[in-house]
Amino acid sequence: MLYIASDHAGFRLKKAIAEYLKTKLKKDFVDLGPQEFEETDDYPDYAHKLAKKVTGSKSDQGILLCGSGNGVCMTANKTKGIRAILGYSIAAAEWGRAHEDANVLCLAGRVLTPDHAAAIVKKFLETDFSKDERHARRIKKIEKNK
Numbered sequence: 001m002l003y004i005a006s007d008h009a010g011f012r013l014k015k016a017i018a019e020y021l022k023t024k025l026k027k028d029f030v031d032l033g034p035q036e037f038e039e040t041d042d043y044p045d046y047a048h049k050l051a052k053k054v055t056g057s058k059s060d061q062g063i064l065l066c067g068s069g070n071g072v073c074m075t076a077n078k079t080k081g082i083r084a085i086l087g088y089s090i091a092a093a094e095w096g097r098a099h100e101d102a103n104v105l106c107l108a109g110r111v112l113t114p115d116h117a118a119a120i121v122k123k124f125l126e127t128d129f130s131k132d133e134r135h136a137r138r139i140k141k142i143e144k145n146k
Contacts, residue, residue: 001028001029001030001053001057001059001060001061002021002027002028002029002030002060002061002062002063002125003029003030003031003032003050003053003054003060003061003062003063004017004018004021004029004030004031004032004050004062004063004064004065005031005032005033005034005046005047005049005050005062005063005064005065006033006034006043006046006064006065006066006072006109007034007041007042007043007045007046007065007066007067007071007072008034008037008038008039008040008041009043009065009066009067009109009110010043010064010065010066010067010069010072010107010108010109011034011037011065011109012037012109013065013107013109013112013114013117014031014063014065014109016114016117016118017063017065017107017114017117017118017121018031020114020118020121021121024118025122025125027125030053032046032049032050032053033046033049034046043064043066043071043072043075044071044075046064046072047064047066047071047072047075047076048075048076048078048079050062050064050076050104051075051076051078051079051082051084051104052079054079054081054082054103054104055079055080055081055082060103061103061104061105061124061125062076062084062103062104062105063104063105063106063107063121063124064076064084064104064105064106064107065106065107065108065109066106066108066109067108067109067110068108068110068111069086069087069088069106069107069108069109069111070086070106070108072084072106073085073086073104073106076104076106080143081103081143082103082104083096083100083101083102083103083104083139083142084102084103084104084105084106085100085102085104085105085106086106086108087105087106087107087117087120087121087124088108089120090119090120090123092120093105093120093121093123093124093127094123094124094127096124097123097124097127097128097129098127098128098129098130098135099130099132099135099138100135100138100139100142101129101135101139102124105120105121105124107120107121
């Protein structure tokens, strides 16, 4: 399953990405909130909620948004089994999936345009882990220290 969540700073871009997922990619997803803009919400609440959902299955993925993308990325990576990346470019999303088997994409709601964010999301979702021995070895080293 694909999950999506944001804080107030990522809310507007989250709504655009949700519409893109639904209409253009025809992708099923669960929106973990917020459902309405609330200026006082905090990114850790939504990042923890999404991270707990994504760790439930090898096939689950998530998209998190906050102002810079950094806060949700740091928070999600505190959860065992999460490999969250900052999606600052299409190439970063591709490499994060292919090399690190990332399962959570973090986006900057105050920086990315809806079109650029949509292209990053598309690349993240269509890219598979390469399964190269060197990448698998590195992931084991990451997980060993969590």
